[in-house]
Amino acid sequence: MARSETFFIRAQVETDPANETREEVEIDLGAYVNLGLKQSTLLRVHSVQQQICDSQGLVPTIDGASGAGVHRYAFCNSAITTKRYIDTADPKSMPQLNDDATMYSAAVIGENANTDVDNGQYTHDTDIAPQHIMNGYLVGVDNLYLYAAADDAFAETVFVNVLLECTLESATQSNAVALALSQQ
Numbered sequence: 001m002a003r004s005e006t007f008f009i010r011a012q013v014e015t016d017p018a019n020e021t022r023e024e025v026e027i028d029l030g031a032y033v034n035l036g037l038k039q040s041t042l043l044r045v046h047s048v049q050q051q052i053c054d055s056q057g058l059v060p061t062i063d064g065a066s067g068a069g070v071h072r073y074a075f076c077n078s079a080i081t082t083k084r085y086i087d088t089a090d091p092k093s094m095p096q097l098n099d100d101a102t103m104y105s106a107a108v109i110g111e112n113a114n115t116d117v118d119n120g121q122y123t124h125d126t127d128i129a130p131q132h133i134m135n136g137y138l139v140g141v142d143n144l145y146l147y148a149a150a151d152d153a154f155a156e157t158v159f160v161n162v163l164l165e166c167t168l169e170s171a172t173q174s175n176a177v178a179l180a181l182s183q184q
Contacts, residue, residue, distance in 0.1 A: 006046065009164040014157060015076065015150035021091045024084075027144040032168060035140060040171035042179070044136035048104045051161040052076050059119040061155040062112035072112040074120075074153035078160045080104040081145045094149055103137045103144075104162075110154075117155045136167070140179045 009032075013025040034041040054060045065072040077094045079085075083101035087093045095102045112120035148160040169175065 004168045006165050006167050009166055010161070011146045012159055012161045013078070013146045013148045014159050015148050017074075017150040017152050017154040017156070017158060020149060020152050022085075022094055022147055022149045025146045027080075027146060028142070029139065029144060030142050032166070033140060033142055035171075040140075041168050042171050042175060043139040044167050044169055045103065045139060045164050046133060046136045046167065047165040048080065048133070049163040050078060050106050052078075052108050053159050053161065054156050055159065059122065060110070060158045061117050062110050062120045063153050063155045064115040064117050065112055067115065072120075072153050074110045074112075074151045075107060076148065076150040076154075076158050076160065077107045078105070078146070078148040078162070080162065081147070082139060082141045084145055085147060092149060094147060103139075138175055138178050140171070
């Protein structure tokens with residue numbers, strides 16, 4: 001199969017900053033990935049865009065600092081994996097890039113330097129989300145899993161939205177080796 005036209009898969013996970021636990025959403029790939037006996041179709045993710053926002057698509061607000069000169073910090077982490085991430089010992093833990101099943105990871109930190117609930121300032125210096133994957137990330141599973149966790153310093157629910165730019169391709173011996181090497 002020649003390279004197909006790109007298409008987009010979108011997903012959203014809603015966090016609960018009050019309990020700071022990891023939230024999960026399953027992204028069904030059954031309409032795209034087909035691991036049949038005669039011919040298999042694989043999904044290649046070429047880029048991942050991420051948005052962290054409130055319910056209105058705006059920058060989430062952060063609780064006010066406790067006094068002058070004090071800063072209030074809030075974080076939000078997200079990840080996409082090819083296998084369900086289970087850590088029953090720590091429901092706040094997140095998948096990390098050193099796990100073979102993790103294809104994407106990102107973190108953002110917000111800082112509010114005043115005593116009012118405010119949008120503050122945001123940075124992504126702790127974990128820069130991949131916006132472009134050189135040759136794409138080959139996927140041969142029926143589901144992806146989107147995870148997110150947000151800090152209780154946020155004054156509202158935080159949503160993590162992702163947009164995956166994808167193509168479909170036939171399974172070959174070389175991309176089967178790539179899948180085996182990535183441990184999917």
